[in-house]
Amino acid sequence: xxxxxxxxxxxxxxxxxxxxxxxxxxxxxxxxxxxxxxxxxxxxxxxxxxxxxxxxxxxxxxxxxxxxxxxxxxxxxxxxxxxxxxxxxxxxxxxxxxxxxxxxxxxxxxxxxxxxxxxxxxxxxxxxxxxxxxxxxxxxxxxxxxxxxxxxxxxxxxxxxxxxxxxxxxxxxxxxxxxxxxxxxxxxxxxxxxxxxxxxxxxxxxxxxxxxxxxxxxxxxxxxxxxxxxxxxxxxxxxxxxxxxxxxxxxxxxxxxxxxxxxxxxxxxxxxxxxxxxxxxxxxxxxxxxxxxxxxxxxxxxxxxxxxxxxxxxxxxxxxxxxxxxxxxxxxxxxxxxxxxxxxxxxxxxxxxxxxxxxxxxxxxxxxxxxxxxxxxxxxxxxxxxxxxxxxxxxxxxxxxxxxxxxxxxxxxxxxxxxxxxxxxxxxxxxxxxxxxxxxxxxxxxxxxxxxxxxxxxxxxxxxxxxxxxxxxxxxxxxxxxxxxxxxxxxxxxxxxxxxxxxxxxxxxxxxxxxxxxxxxxxxxxxxxxxxxxxxxxxxxxxxxxxxxxxxxxxxxxxxxxxxxxxxxxxxxxxxxxxxxxxxxxxxxxxxxxxxxxxxxxxxxxxxxxxxxxxxxxxxxxxxxxxxxxxxxxxxxxxxxxxxxxxxxxxxxxxx
Amino acid sequence: xxxxxxxxxxxxxxxxxxxxxxxxxxxxxxxxxxxxxxxxxxxxxxxxxxxxxxxxxxxxxxxxxxxxxxxxxxxxxxxxxxxxxxxxxxxxxxxxxxxxxxxxxxxxxxxxxxxxxxxxxxxxxxxxxxxxxxxxxxxxxxxxxxxxxxxxxxxxxxxxxxxxxxxxxxxxxxxxxxxxxxxxxxxxxxxxxxxxxxxxxxxxxxxxxxxxxxxxxxxxxxxxxxxxxxxxxxxxxxxxxxxxxxxxxxxxxxxxxxxxxxxxxxxxxxxxxxxxxxxxxxxxxxxxxxxxxxxxxxxxxxxxxxxxxxxxxxxxxxxxxxxxxxxxxxxxxxxxxxxxxxx
Numbered sequence: 001x002x003x004x005x006x007x008x009x010x011x012x013x014x015x016x017x018x019x020x021x022x023x024x025x026x027x028x029x030x031x032x033x034x035x036x037x038x039x040x041x042x043x044x045x046x047x048x049x050x051x052x053x054x055x056x057x058x059x060x061x062x063x064x065x066x067x068x069x070x071x072x073x074x075x076x077x078x079x080x081x082x083x084x085x086x087x088x089x090x091x092x093x094x095x096x097x098x099x100x101x102x103x104x105x106x107x108x109x110x111x112x113x114x115x116x117x118x119x120x121x122x123x124x125x126x127x128x129x130x131x132x133x134x135x136x137x138x139x140x141x142x143x144x145x146x147x148x149x150x151x152x153x154x155x156x157x158x159x160x161x162x163x164x165x166x167x168x169x170x171x172x173x174x175x176x177x178x179x180x181x182x183x184x185x186x187x188x189x190x191x192x193x194x195x196x197x198x199x200x201x202x203x204x205x206x207x208x209x210x211x212x213x214x215x216x217x218x219x220x221x222x223x224x225x226x227x228x229x230x231x232x233x234x235x236x237x238x239x240x241x242x243x244x245x246x247x248x249x250x251x252x253x254x255x256x257x258x259x260x261x262x263x264x265x266x267x268x269x270x271x272x273x274x275x276x277x278x279x280x281x282x283x284x285x286x287x288x289x290x291x292x293x294x295x296x297x298x299x300x301x302x303x304x305x306x307x308x309x310x311x312x313x314x315x316x317x318x319x320x321x322x323x324x325x326x327x328x329x330x331x332x333x334x335x336x337x338x339x340x341x342x343x344x345x346x347x348x349x350x351x352x353x354x355x356x357x358x359x360x361x362x363x364x365x366x367x368x369x370x371x372x373x374x375x376x377x378x379x380x381x382x383x384x385x386x387x388x389x390x391x392x393x394x395x396x397x398x399x400x401x402x403x404x405x406x407x408x409x410x411x412x413x414x415x416x417x418x419x420x421x422x423x424x425x426x427x428x429x430x431x432x433x434x435x436x437x438x439x440x441x442x443x444x445x446x447x448x449x450x451x452x453x454x455x456x457x458x459x460x461x462x463x464x465x466x467x468x469x470x471x472x473x474x475x476x477x478x479x480x481x482x483x484x485x486x487x488x489x490x491x492x493x494x495x496x497x498x499x500x501x502x503x504x505x506x507x508x509x510x511x512x513x514x515x516x517x518x519x520x521x522x523x524x525x526x527x528x529x530x531x532x533x534x535x536x537x538x539x540x541x542x543x544x545x546x547x548x549x550x551x552x553x554x555x556x557x558x559x560x561x562x563x564x565x566x567x568x569x570x571x572x573x574x575x576x577x578x579x580x581x582x583x584x585x586x587x588x589x590x591x592x593x594x595x596x597x598x599x600x601x602x603x604x605x606x607x608x609x610x611x612x613x614x615x616x617x618x619x620x621x622x623x624x625x626x627x628x629x630x631x632x633x634x635x636x637x638x639x640x641x642x643x644x645x646x647x648x649x650x651x652x653x654x655x656x
Numbered sequence: 657x658x659x660x661x662x663x664x665x666x667x668x669x670x671x672x673x674x675x676x677x678x679x680x681x682x683x684x685x686x687x688x689x690x691x692x693x694x695x696x697x698x699x700x701x702x703x704x705x706x707x708x709x710x711x712x713x714x715x716x717x718x719x720x721x722x723x724x725x726x727x728x729x730x731x732x733x734x735x736x737x738x739x740x741x742x743x744x745x746x747x748x749x750x751x752x753x754x755x756x757x758x759x760x761x762x763x764x765x766x767x768x769x770x771x772x773x774x775x776x777x778x779x780x781x782x783x784x785x786x787x788x789x790x791x792x793x794x795x796x797x798x799x800x801x802x803x804x805x806x807x808x809x810x811x812x813x814x815x816x817x818x819x820x821x822x823x824x825x826x827x828x829x830x831x832x833x834x835x836x837x838x839x840x841x842x843x844x845x846x847x848x849x850x851x852x853x854x855x856x857x858x859x860x861x862x863x864x865x866x867x868x869x870x871x872x873x874x875x876x877x878x879x880x881x882x883x884x885x886x887x888x889x890x891x892x893x894x895x896x897x898x899x900x901x902x903x904x905x906x907x908x909x910x911x912x913x914x915x916x917x918x919x920x921x922x923x924x925x926x927x928x929x930x931x932x933x934x935x936x937x938x939x940x941x942x943x944x945x946x947x948x949x950x951x952x953x954x955x956x957x958x959x960x961x962x963x964x965x966x967x968x969x970x971x972x973x974x975x976x977x978x979x980x981x982x983x984x985x986x987x988x989x990x991x992x993x994x995x996x997x998x999x
Contacts, residue, residue: 039790039855047788063955063963064931071963072872097931098953098986110989128989156816156872157837163816164788165839185839188872189815223874224841 045198046166050151052200054162055104056136057193058085059155060111060125064097075154075193076101076125077205078135079237083109083127084244086236087192088207089116089216092123102159103131117239117249119312120178120231121207121216124243136194138233139201144172149198150182152206152228154190163189170227175209176309179229186228188220195230204230214251215587239312252311252334254319255279256290257400257594260570263301270321272400272593276339282330286401288321292329308334341591342624344404344425346370346656348381349433350392352479352545353441358382358413359392359656363435373421375412382418383411396547396656399425400593428598428626432645432652437508445475450541454498457513459533466515466534467494470542471506479545481510481650484535484564486557489522500643508647513538523556528567531560535571547654550574550600552646554637559583569595573653576600576646579635581609582616591624598626600649602642604635693857694792694809699746699775701807702728703796704753704767704849707738718795718807718850718863719743719767721776726751726769727893729779729885730849731865732758736765743769748804757892763831763865764885766892777851777859779889782882785836785852785860789814793842793879795850795863807850812840815877829867833884836861838877843867852879909976915969917977918996919943922965929964934985946994948985955991956984 056078076087085101092099092113099111109129116123127133152165167184174181180203182195195203208219209229219229239249255277256270268290273279290298293307294317311317313336320329347368354360358380364370375381381395382388385408389395402408404427411420452474457466474480485497492514501512515534517523531551538544551572553561558580565575566589573596582588591597599620603610613629620627628649632642700721708715719730728743730736741753751769758765785791793810801807816837820829836852843866852861861879869876915922919941923933932954937944954962958981962968975981981996 043788043790050788061961063953063961064929072869098955100955100991108984108991110986110991112989157818158816161787161816163818163837164813165815166813185815185841187874189874 046149046151049196049198049200050153050162050164053136053153053194053196053202055134056202057153057155057162058127058133059102059159060085060087060091060192061100061108062092062096062098063100065093065095072188073156073159074188075156075190075206077192077194077202077233078133079124079233079240080135080244081132083111083129083131083133084114084240085111085125085127086205086233087123087125088205089118089121089123090188090208090220091192092216099125101125101127102155103127103129104133105131106160107131108159115243115246115248117236117243118214119249119251119310120236121209121214122205122231122236124240126244136196136200136202138237139197139203141232141234143197144169144180144203144232146171150184150203151196151198152182152184152186152190152193152230153196154193154206156189162193165190167228169203173306174229175211177306178235178310179209179231180204182228182230183226184228185224185226187223194233202233204232205236206230235310250313250336252308252313252315252317253278253336253338254308254332254334255338256284257592258301258304260595263305266301268298268301268304271397274338274341274593275401275403275406278332278335282319282332283328284319284321284330284332285323286398288323288328290319291322291327292318292320294318313337338590340622340624341593342403343428343591343593343596343626344399344402344406345428346399346410346423346425348375348656349435349652350395350654350656352392352438352654354380354392356380357388357390359389359395362438363433365429365433365655369423369426373410373423376414378414380413381410382413383409383420385409386411392654392656393547396596396654397594399656400596428655430626430628432628432649434645434648438651440473440475440478440509443477445473446477448474448476450474450476453502454494457515457534457537459530459537462518462530462533464516464518464527464530465492466513467492467497468514468538469498469501469505469512471502471509471511473506474511474542476543478509479543479548481508481548481550481647481653482535482538482544483510483512483650484531484549484551484561485512485514486523486531486551486553486560486564487514487516488553488555488557489517489520491520492516500638504643504647508651510647510650511538511542511544517557523560525560525563528560528563531564532568532571535568545654546571547573547596548650550576550650550653552576552578552600553580554578555580562586565597569597572597574598574600574650576602578602578632578637579604579607579609581612582619584612584615588619588623596653598653599628600646601627601629602632602638603629604632607635693853693855694794697777697792697794697851697853697857698806700777701746701794701796701851703744703799703801703807704728704730704735705742705744706735706740708735714799714845716796716799716846717848718797718846720794720849720851720859721774722766722779722889723776723893724772724774726771726774727756727776728753728767728769729862729889730765730767731862732760732763732765733848733865736767741767743767744803745771745774746804746806759888759892761830762833762880762885762888763829764862764880764888766889779859779882779886782859782886783854784881784883785814785817785854787814787816790855791836791838791840791860792853792855792857793838793840793847793850793863794853795842795847797842797844797847797850799846810840810842811855812838812842815839829864831864831880834881835864835878836881838879840877842877842879843875908974911977912973913975913977913979913981913996913998915972917942917999918972918981920948922968925965927964930966932962932965932968942996942999946996947992948983948994949987952985952987952992954983955986956982958982 058076074091076085100108101111111125111127114124153162165185171181210218255274256279257272270288296307316333347365347370348361349363351360351362452470452472551561551564558577565572702719719728722729743751743753753767756766848865850863867876919938920943921936923935934952978998983994
C-alpha cells in the first residue's frame, strides 16, 4: 500500500508521506464495507482449510446397541483411500448391530469395526466400498503451537457438509502426554472428527478423554466446556498398519509399585517389582529410583506417569534408575497385561508395641511356613536374604517383592541368639486366626484430651452428616484400626450403632466412622470423595494403623464400599460388603504389590444376591485378592459373634 | 451417558466471551468493526419481562425492534403468557408490550410498544449466512443486563446449517425448519428472542428457545433464519390471521401400509431396542417379489433411520398405502436399496 519513491527524499518529506498513507489506510478500514480486511481474509483462510479437509470427514451411523444417550450420527476421518476410517470409541455403544459410513459420492456403505486403540480411546473402521476416499495430511509435532487457530469438524448434521467449531490450540501433551487440548467446542457433534489447523492439515482425532479414567465415556462430561482433546494424527499413523491388521493397541504396563503418597512430590522410588513383570525381567529392583525414561528426566512420580501414559504394550523403553551411588540403564518391553499378583504369606502377626530393630512375633499362623521352620511368639525377625529389615512395615514391603512358593532365607533372634532358616512362602488363608485382641502397651496411658464415645464429624464444606465411635479407652500411643461403616440408605440410628460397636471397639482398639449419604434414599457415587475427606479428617486427629483401614457397607452402602476401596488404593486395606454383589460393570483394578487390599464378603443366607455375590467373589479371587466369605443367617445384620469374627479379621490385616 | 450431558455451562463463560469481544481484540482495527457492530445493534435490542419466575423458568427473554413504530420480534413462550408484558429499551425507557400476533408453529411472536422513531432492524435487509461465517449474538442471556445496560454480545461462527425436522423426534420443538447451528454458547436462559448478526451487525436470525438435541443429549445453540419468519411477521403486522396451533398427527394416513400387507414377518420384539431383522416372508407377497429375504436387517424406511422394531412399526403407520416405500437393508456386509410399490 505504501509506495516509496525511488529517489532519496529529504527526511521530513518521508515522514510526511508515511503520515498521509497511514491516515488513508485507517480511513479505509474504518469503513465496514471494506470486504478485504484482515477479519474477512482470516475467515476465508479458515474456510479454505475446512474445505480442504471436509472431503475426508465421514458421517457414521451406528445402529442398535445399548442405550447411551447418543442415537444421532457421529463423525470419523478417512485415513486411507480404500476406506479405513478413524473415529472415537465413545461413538460405538456395546452390542451395536450395524455401522454405516458415508462415501465420497454421498451414499452410505456398511462398515466393520477392525480394531481398538484402548490407550487413546479410538477405533479403526473399514468401509465396504470401491469408492476412493481422500485423506488429509497430519501436522508435525514441532508445528503444533499453543495459540494457533484450530477448527473442530464433524458430520453430525449432514452427510455432505461439515459442522465446525472454531478455537485455538490450548495445550499440548495433555492426559499423560497423549493429547492436544483445544477450546473449540468438542461434543458428540464432532467426537471422531478431526481438529484441523488453518492450513487444512489435521492436528488430531477428537475424542473424550479424562486424566482420571480410561473407559470410552470418561471425559464426556466436559463436552462444550472449553476443554476438548484430540489425539495427534502424527502419533497414530505409525501404528496404522497394526490397527489395519485387526490388532488392538493397549496401554503398556511396566510392573512396579511406587511409594504411596503425593505423585507430584515424591520421587519415583520403586518399593516393589512385580514377579513375572517386564520390570522384573529387565532387572529393575526394589529401592531403585527411576530418573529417566527414554529422553525424559523423571524427578517426580507424576512425570513417570507422563512418560508411560502414551506408551503401548509392545513398546520398548529405556529406563535409567539410581541404585545406591550407581546409575543403571535397562531396556524394558512393556506388556498389555501383568500376571495377576498374589501376596505371599510368611505366617506371622507382628507385635505393634515392639519399638526396637526388627519385627517381634505376636502370633504364628497354624500350618504356615513360619510354623514349619518353628518360629515362635516373641522371636524377632531381623533379616530377609541377609538384608536387615527395620520393622514390620518394612518387612511387609520386602515380602511384596515375592509370591507364594518363592524361597528365601530369614534370620531371627531368640534369647538374643540369631538363627537363619530357609523357607518357602505360602498363601494367605481365608480364615483369620481366632486369637485375643492385641495387648495395650505396658506403659501407663498418656493423658488424652480428645473426645471419646459417639462424636460428630462435621466437614464445613459438606452437607452430609457423619459420626464416629471412639473407644472410651482411646490412647494416642496405640495404633487403632479404622472401620468405615456405610449404612444402607435410610434413617441412621446412631445410638444403636454405638451399642453394637462400642464394646468390641474398646477391646480391639478400633474406631468406627459412619459417613452418611446426603440423600437418605440413596448413595451417590460422587460421595466417594466425601467419604475420603471424613477418613482424612479422622487420620489427622487420631492414631490410625494404616494397615487396618477397612470400608464396611450394607446394600447400596456395600456397593459404595467397593467403589471407595478401588478408588483409594493408597488408603483402604480392606473392603467388607454386606448383602450386596460386586457391581458387574466395576472394573477390577489389578492387585498391587505395594497397596494391599483384602475382601471380607458377608452373604445373607437365602438372599437373592448370593449367586451374583459368588460371581463377584470369583472375579476378585481370579485377580488374586485375598477374599474371605461368610454366611449370615439373618438379613437384619451381624450378630455379636459375626462382629467379633469380623474384628479378628480386621485385626489380622497387618499379617506378614 | 444422557445424564452426563445434563450439565449446564456456567454463567461465567458467555460473559467472558462478551468481554473478549469488546476488549480483548481492541488492539486491531478489526476489533473496531466488531465493537462498532455491537454498538449499532444495541439500540435495536429490547429486554422483555413477563410470566415465570418459578423454579427453572426465568421470567424474562430478549427481543429486537423491527419497525420505527415499536414492533418487536421475539420468541413465543410462557414469558408472554400474561396480561402485563414489560419491554425495556436500550436507553432504559420502560413500556408495556402488547401481543400483536404469534405463530406457534414458528415459535415466534410480534409485540408492539407505543413509541415512535425508534432505531430498528429491517427484516427485508436481512442476510443469509454460510457455515463458517463469523457471527455475533446479542441477547439478555441470564438477565444480566437491566435498565439501560447493554445486552450481552457473544461471538462465534456458524457451525452448520441444518433442519430441525431432519430426523423425526430428534429435536423436541414445534418449529420444523431450517436453522443455523451456532458455534457459541448462545442459547442460555433469557437469550431466546435475541438477534443473530454477521460481524458487521447485519441481521441474520432470531435466537431460539433452549432446546436439547434429543439424539445426543447436548444443548443446541441455534437461531431461526429471518427469511423463514418474514412472511409470517408481515401477515401479523398487516392483521392477517395466522394458525394458532400445529398438530403433527393430522398427516397420519387413514389407510397406511402394514408389515402384514407387505408380507414381512419380523423377529419377536423382546428387547427395548430389538434390531429389526426379518424373520420370514409371506409367499407371493410384495416383499418376496422385490427380493427381501429372511435375516435381512432393515436400516432405513423412506430415508428415516430405523433403529428398532418399534420405530419400524411406527414409521410404517405414517406411510399411505398408495405410496411407494423405499427400504435400505443390510444383508451380510452389503447395503441393498429396495422399492416396495404402493397399491
